[in-house]
Amino acid sequence: MNYVKYPEDFDDYAWELSSKGCFEVQAVVDGETINVNFYxxxxxxxxxxxxxxxxxxxxxxxxxxxxxxxxxxxxAAIKSFHP
Known part of the structure; x- marks a missing residue:
């Protein structure tokens, strides 16, 4: 299962991401943890x-x-990647 590994305090600042337009986070894709840059x-x-x-x-x-x-x-983007 693919998923984003959000920081514990993500909900404290999630509201500002849409105006910022970018966010770097770790995600698990095909069992491997990778850094992902969303833009x-x-x-x-x-x-x-x-x-x-x-x-x-x-x-x-x-x-x-x-x-x-x-x-x-x-x-949705991370889940769209299929093994």
Whole structure:
């Protein structure tokens, strides 16, 4: 079973994730714990454009783009990966 491993205090700040547009968290996928970076497309575009303006490369591992960064969409995205 695939699932997101939310921090214990996640509910204290979950409300602000949709406006932030990104969130890094651990998830279990096919029995392996990995780091996942959730982005909405607007924040991903902002971060890549800023990196370009600074003459840097944008680097983030295991990016998953969702419509809105919230628990419902993050859970659905992780559960959609089948072993």
């Amino acid at each position: 909405d497309k607007y924040r991903l575009q902002q971060d890549t454009e800023l990196s370009e303006e600074l003459g840097e490369n944008f680097l983030a591992e295991n990016i998953i783009v969702v419509d809105v960064v919230d628990r419902e969409r993050m859970d």
